[in-house]
Structure formats: C-alpha cells, structure tokens
Amino acid sequence: xxxxxxxxxxxxxxxxxxxxxxxxxxxxxxxxxxxxxxxxxxxxxxxxxxxxxxxxxxxxxxxxxxxxxxxxxxxxxxxxxxxxxxxxxxxxxxxxxxxxxxxxxxxxxxxxxxxxxxxxxxxxxxxxxxxxxxxxxxxxxxxxxxxxxxxxxxxxxxxxxxxxxxxxxxxxx
Ligand code: PNS
Numbered sequence: 001x002x003x004x005x006x007x008x009x010x011x012x013x014x015x016x017x018x019x020x021x022x023x024x025x026x027x028x029x030x031x032x033x034x035x036x037x038x039x040x041x042x043x044x045x046x047x048x049x050x051x052x053x054x055x056x057x058x059x060x061x062x063x064x065x066x067x068x069x070x071x072x073x074x075x076x077x078x079x080x081x082x083x084x085x086x087x088x089x090x091x092x093x094x095x096x097x098x099x100x101x102x103x104x105x106x107x108x109x110x111x112x113x114x115x116x117x118x119x120x121x122x123x124x125x126x127x128x129x130x131x132x133x134x135x136x137x138x139x140x141x142x143x144x145x146x147x148x149x150x151x152x153x154x155x156x157x158x159x160x161x162x163x164x165x166x167x168x169x170x171x172x173x
Contacts, residue, residue, distance in 0.1 A: 013039065014096035015044055017085050020043070022065055022164065023066055024135070024143055024156055026135030026139075026156075041075060043070065056168060089121070138156050143157060
C-alpha cells in the first residue's frame with residue numbers, strides 16, 4: 001500500500017514485542033497471523049522485560065533464532081530494543097502493538113501493559129491475538145524448564161530453536 005508520493009506512510013506497521021526466550025511455535029503462530037492483517041511486522045526482543053526473569057538465551061541468540069525463522073518473510077524485521085516499548089514504537093512510527101492472549105490468566109498482565117502503554121502514548125493500540133488452540137497452554141518458560149529437564153519439546157518449538165535448546169541445556173540429561 002503506497003501513497004501518491006510512492007512513500008509507504010499508509011502502510012500499517014505493527015510491533016510484536018517480547019522476551020522470546022526462546023521463540024515458541026505459539027509466538028510464531030501469532031506473528032504469522034499478524035501478517036494477515038498488517039503490512040509490516042517488527043518482532044522486537046526487549047532488553048528489559050517488565051517481569052524480571054533470568055534469561056536462558058542472550059538477546060543476541062534470541063535475535064538470531066528469530067532471524068532464522070523469518071528469513072523467508074520480507075515483511076518481517078527482527079530487532080532488539082532497550083527502554084520503553086512506546087518510545088521504540090514511536091521511533092519506528094508503529095502505532096500497533098501485538099500481543100498473544102492465550103487464556104484468561106494472561107488477561108490481567110496484558111491489560112495492565114496495554115493501559116500503561118496507552119497512558120504513555122495515547123496513539124498506540126494494542127492488538128490481542130489468540131494463538132492456535134494447540135499452543136494455548138504453551139509458554140517459553142515451560143519450554144525452557146521441560147527442555148532443560150530432558151523433556152521432549154519438539155512439538156512446541158521449530159527445529160532450529162530445538163537444536164539451540166538442546167545445545168544450551170545439554171539435553172537436560
Ligand atoms: O514476553 P514478555 O516477557 O511477556 O514481554 C514483555 C514485554 C517485553 C512486552 C514488556 O516487558 C515490555 O514492553 N518491556 C519493555 C519496557 C517497557 O516498556 N515496560 C513498560 C511496559 S507497560
């Protein structure tokens with residue numbers, strides 16, 4: 001979608017922020033669903049997540065996994081950001097923030113973030129998407145735990161991510 005000047009100002013760019021430690025098939029599903037309704041998608045790994053966690057993968061490793069997975073999708077850009085999400089979104093002229101909503105248990109945290117982000121930048125809209133039901137119980141933290149304890153997570157992450165998980169956790173065995 002371009003305007004008369006040939007610029008892409010009318011294109012809708014969305015930001016899908018998260019920890020992605022690591023990216024799961026649930027995240028991937030949400031990203032691909034988003035591409036059905038926006039022109040461009042920036043998948044952004046946060047240096048500072050709101051809920052403090054000790055990450056398994058470095059930001060650089062998480063970014064590499066995202067780039068591998070979306071290498072075939074020219075409308076996706078994978079990047080990392082520091083500081084406030086709304087500042088990053090403003091910099092990128094993206095007024096849409098995408099978040100996956102798996103279950104009612106996600107709602108409170110997501111609603112708080114959406115309202116806080118809106119209070120910081122009134123123009124931002126948060127778009128909640130439901131992942132495929134197969135991934136409705138999936139979380140990166142559970143994938144990390146199960147993988148590092150030797151459980152089979154091959155249904156929940158893509159092969160390239162699985163390979164890195166096994167290398168990082170030593171298969172948990
Ligand atoms: O996948 P996560 O960990 O639930 O993602 C949370 C994330 C990264 C979207 C959130 O922590 C965030 O936006 N962090 C950037 C810093 C920020 O803007 N914090 C205020 C959010 S209201």
